[in-house]
Amino acid sequence: MNLDFTKHNIGTIDRLVRAVLGVMLIVGVFFGTHWIVGLIGAVLLATAWFRFCPAYALFGFSTEKTEVPLVK
Structure with a gap:
C-alpha cells in the first residue's frame, strides 16, 4: 500500500467526472436530499482537487497517464 499524496493517481477525465458529480451531489442537498449525499459530493470534489484517491492507492x-520522456 503506497499512500504517497504527492503522486497523482486521478487522470483528467476521471477528475472532470468526479468534480461534476461532486457539485451535483452538493447542490442536491439544497433541494432536499440527505446531508450524507453532500458529504459524498465533498469527498468527490476533494479527490478531484488533489488528484489523489486513497482507494485507488490502496488497490x-x-x-493518470504519465508520459516518460525519451532520453538518448
Missing part, C-alpha cells in the same frame, strides 16, 4: 490503481 494500486491509477487513471
